[in-house]
Amino acid sequence: xxxxxxxxxxxxxxxxxxxxxxxxxxxxxxxxxxxxxxxxxxxxxxxxxxxxxxxxxxxxxxxxxxxxxxxxxxxxxxxxxxxxxxxxxxxxxxxxxxxxxxxxxxxxxxxxxxxxxxxxxxxxxxxxxxxxxxxxxxxxxxxxxxxxxxxxxxxxxxxxxxxxxxxxxxxxxxxxxxxxxxxxxxxxxxxxxxxxxxxxxxxxxxxxxxxxxxxxxxx
Numbered sequence: 628x629x630x631x632x633x634x635x636x637x638x639x640x641x642x643x644x645x646x647x648x649x650x651x652x653x654x655x656x657x658x659x660x661x662x663x664x665x666x667x668x669x670x671x672x673x674x675x676x677x678x679x680x681x682x683x684x685x686x687x688x689x690x691x692x693x694x695x696x697x698x699x700x701x702x703x704x705x706x707x708x709x710x711x712x713x714x715x716x717x718x719x720x721x722x723x724x725x726x727x728x729x730x731x732x733x734x735x736x737x738x739x740x741x742x743x744x745x746x747x748x749x750x751x752x753x754x755x756x757x758x759x760x761x762x763x764x765x766x767x768x769x770x771x772x773x774x775x776x777x778x779x780x781x782x783x784x785x786x787x788x789x790x791x792x793x794x795x796x797x798x799x800x801x802x803x804x805x806x807x808x809x810x811x812x813x814x815x816x817x818x819x820x821x822x823x824x825x826x827x828x829x830x831x832x833x834x835x836x837x838x839x840x841x842x843x844x845x846x
Contacts, residue, residue, distance in 0.1 A: 657825045662833065669764035670837045674830060676772070678821050681754025688747040695740045702733045753777055759820055761830075763837045770809075770817050787811045791834050792843040794818060805845050807831055809838070 656662055659675040709730060757774040763785060771780040789812045795803035796818075807819040807827060822830065835842040 656833075657829050659823075660826050660829060665764070667764060669762060672761040672763075672830060672833055672837075674759050674822055674826055676754050676757040676759055676820050676822070678754065678823055680821060681751060684747050684754060685751040688744065688751045691740075691747060692744040695737070695744050698737055699741065702730070702737055705733070706730055749777060759822075761819075761834070768838075770819065772820055781817050783809070783811060783815070783817055785838055787813070788838055788840055790843060791831070791838060791840050793845050795846075796821075803846070807834070809834070 656672075659677070661673045663671045663673075665671060753773055757772065757777070760769075760771040762769045762771075766784070766786075767782065768785050769780055769782045771778055773779055789810045791807070791809050793805040794808045794816070795805050797804055804821065806821050807830065809817040809819075811817075819830070821827070831842045831845075834840075
């Protein structure tokens with residue numbers, strides 16, 4: 628059962644068994660992480676999502692969308708010209724590109740590039756402005772990840788937790804990259820986004836305390 632750390636302001640939480648780093652200070656989270664104790668006995672842990680992957684997606688999105696926008700403007704110009712509308716960006720033209728069939732082909736061709744650009748831009752915005760908010764009370768818990776309408780909230784019961792462990796969503800330089808997860812007794816998994824090593828170690832330690840579960844050692 629989740630412990631109540633708010634009934635007594637002087638009460639300090641005990642260390643979780645097998646915490647990932649015994650030197651972590653529960654009451655002084657690292658930069659980018661905040662913890663609040665709610666009046667009803669809950670704990671709210673908030674962390675930025677920004678990581679090295681965010682830098683990659685930001686650079687890639689700027690490069691990809693910059694090139695794609697040139698072709699999109701050209702196709703838009705050709706499409707509007709078909710309807711007799713003058714535009715300041717005629718840009719690239721192709722023989723027969725004004726024909727309806729050619730315009731349809733161009734739009735079908737460019738659509739996957741537009742979707743990739745939108746997807747990477749959303750990932751970049753999620754990493755730059757998004758947060759992961761972990762709320763744990765006695766009878767309910769949730770993990771909200773993202774920013775604004777892009778945020779996703781997953782609810783679960785603290786009493787149904789089987790383990791707090793790790794999963795590897797991808798590898799970097801042939802080395803698995805591990806993120807935290809909370810697994811339920813029914814097999815359902817709540818996967819947390821990636822953080823830098825300092826924040827991830829602290830959050831793992833804090834989760835072990837507030838959820839009353841030992842945190843598995845990172846593989």
